[in-house]
Amino acid sequence: MTQTDIPRLDARALAARDPDTLARLKEAATGVGFFTVHDTAIPAPLVARVLEAYRAFFALPASQKAAVDMARTGSNRGWGAPGSEQVDPAANPDYKQVFDVGYTLPPEDPLAKLSVYGPNQWPSEPEGFHEAVAAYYARALGTAMDILRAVSAAIGRSPDAFDDAFDKPMALLRGNYYPPRPADAGPRDFGIATHTDYGCLTLLATDGTPGLEVRTRGGGWLPVTAPVGEFVINFGEMLQIWTGGEIKATPHRVKGTDAERLSIPLFFNPTYDTNVAPPGAAPVLAGDHLAKRFAETYVHLKAG
Numbered sequence: 323m324t325q326t327d328i329p330r331l332d333a334r335a336l337a338a339r340d341p342d343t344l345a346r347l348k349e350a351a352t353g354v355g356f357f358t359v360h361d362t363a364i365p366a367p368l369v370a371r372v373l374e375a376y377r378a379f380f381a382l383p384a385s386q387k388a389a390v391d392m393a394r395t396g397s398n399r400g401w402g403a404p405g406s407e408q409v410d411p412a413a414n415p416d417y418k419q420v421f422d423v424g425y426t427l428p429p430e431d432p433l434a435k436l437s438v439y440g441p442n443q444w445p446s447e448p449e450g451f452h453e454a455v456a457a458y459y460a461r462a463l464g465t466a467m468d469i470l471r472a473v474s475a476a477i478g479r480s481p482d483a484f485d486d487a488f489d490k491p492m493a494l495l496r497g498n499y500y501p502p503r504p505a506d507a508g509p510r511d512f513g514i515a516t517h518t519d520y521g522c523l524t525l526l527a528t529d530g531t532p533g534l535e536v537r538t539r540g541g542g543w544l545p546v547t548a549p550v551g552e553f554v555i556n557f558g559e560m561l562q563i564w565t566g567g568e569i570k571a572t573p574h575r576v577k578g579t580d581a582e583r584l585s586i587p588l589f590f591n592p593t594y595d596t597n598v599a600p601p602g603a604a605p606v607l608a609g610d611h612l613a614k615r616f617a618e619t620y621v622h623l624k625a626g
């Protein structure tokens with residue numbers, strides 16, 4: 323059977339390890355590499371609240387957002403202006419704006435000084451922004467782990483096979499703001515150009531506006547949408563490496579439309595010193611892979 327559609331799965335059935343739902347999950351994870359999920363533990367009003375917080379932040383004048391511009395740091399926490407990221411070297415830098423927050427460790431932790439655990443920057447406005455983002459971040463981490471456990475079960479491994487690797491996850495939460503596609507945008511201009519995600523699993527909330535497109539094995543593009551309260555799930559490069567290619571990191575993009583759009587991916591990346599190579603292969607350190615991909619794509623971190 324060729325995969326022509328993106329499956330929509332019930333998170334409660336995944337948590338109960340319902341065999342039919344796990345079979346559909348396995349087909350999605352090893353086939354198209356994307357599915358959507360409903361009835362997770364994350365309440366829709368929490369998503370609506372964080373969407374409004376990001377919307378209000380991105381509506382601020384650039385001069386105000388510049389106070390938390392990540393370009394002034396050696397890391398990737400805070401605001402990323404339009405053009406601050408180039409995910410596809412064959413395309414122009416993306417026209418989206420972003421706001422990134424990550425996982426922080428207590429100062430005495432031996433890994434605390436690494437830039438993948440760098441300090442977050444919080445804007446003074448809009449009011450309640452820090453609280454809304456931090457509350458969503460905590461819930462999203464738990465749900466990402468729940469779904470990864472179901473994925474592990476679906477491919478015939480112990481559900482907790484990946485647990486130890488997410489002790490100190492280099493998990494990055496991003497608000498993406500896509501303005502309407504600029505009138506002068508050309509064939510090399512994208513909200514976010516074609517890319518694969520870097521980590522293990524991405525839990526993506528959107529404001530319900532279409533825009534995300536997933537590349538099929540045949541080379542076509544399949545639109546994916548999820549209303550507020552449902553989520554798009556896809557897999558990243560590290561999980562593809564780790565599973566010897568069984569789970570697919572599928573390329574995707576947002577060209578953009580006449581409508582503005584918000585999306586909120588949680589990039590669920592493992593602990594820095596996790597070896598994500600399959601058994602018998604040369605080690606691949608999760609922290610090295612992530613730092614390399616950040617250095618390739620964030621314009622302010624690009625070498626030379």
Ligand SMILES: O=C(O)CCC(=O)C(=O)O
Nearest residue numbers: 498514534574576585587
């Ligand atoms: O906005 C979207 O729907 C997808 C965003 C995305 O692919 C990313 O931030 O990596």
Ligand SMILES: [Fe+2]
Nearest residue numbers: 517518519574
């Ligand atoms: Fe992505």
